[in-house]
Amino acid sequence: MKPKTLLSLFVLTFVTTKPELSLAVVKFADERIEEEIQHIYDRYPLIKQQFNKLSSSKLTYVIRYGYVKKRYSAIFETDGHNLFLTFRQTKGYYSLQVCFAHEATHALQFERGEIGYCQNKDGDWIVVNIDLWYEAEAFKTSLEVAGTTDLGMKDLGIFKRKYETEGFKKPHYG
Numbered sequence: 001m002k003p004k005t006l007l008s009l010f011v012l013t014f015v016t017t018k019p020e021l022s023l024a025v026v027k028f029a030d031e032r033i034e035e036e037i038q039h040i041y042d043r044y045p046l047i048k049q050q051f052n053k054l055s056s057s058k059l060t061y062v063i064r065y066g067y068v069k070k071r072y073s074a075i076f077e078t079d080g081h082n083l084f085l086t087f088r089q090t091k092g093y094y095s096l097q098v099c100f101a102h103e104a105t106h107a108l109q110f111e112r113g114e115i116g117y118c119q120n121k122d123g124d125w126i127v128v129n130i131d132l133w134y135e136a137e138a139f140k141t142s143l144e145v146a147g148t149t150d151l152g153m154k155d156l157g158i159f160k161r162k163y164e165t166e167g168f169k170k171p172h173y174g
């Protein structure tokens with residue numbers, strides 16, 4: 001069996017829900033990620049707020065650990081049916097709360113119709129209309145839950161310094 005087939009079976013088999021999170025549509029790929037999300041949900045009001053917005057959506061979000069491209073910590077992606085917040089399992093990257101805040105910001109941009117997906121000729125779903133402003137909004141949001149280790153990471157550290165000196169304003173497009 002190919003790894004890809006395995007992964008989708010895994011998601012289908014181990015989807016669970018927890019009533020206290022009022023999970024109408026947010027699903028977890030397994031208990032481990034569910035517990036870890038529960039932990040940051042209880043601890044950070046921002047995460048709670050973002051999570052609740054996603055769970056009140058008509059769309060289905062699946063939260064999972066999985067394959068993430070080199071140098072990335074997490075990704076907001078789709079297979080054309082479900083939307084996934086996929087997190088890297090390897091230690092040494094950003095904390096889960098920073099990754100969640102970042103990817104949930106993209107998910108909420110998607111909810112607002114600001115970013116989208118289209119399928120390429122190979123059948124892969126590619127994010128469209130994501131420009132620097134949307135990336136900056138995701139970094140800015142994740143700063144709110146960032147700890148010392150997160151701020152020691154190059155990208156977020158640079159963003160924080162730039163944000164503090166230059167500010168942050170959405171550009172106006174024609």
Ligand SMILES: [Zn+2]
Nearest residue numbers: 102106135138
């Ligand atoms: Zn991003």
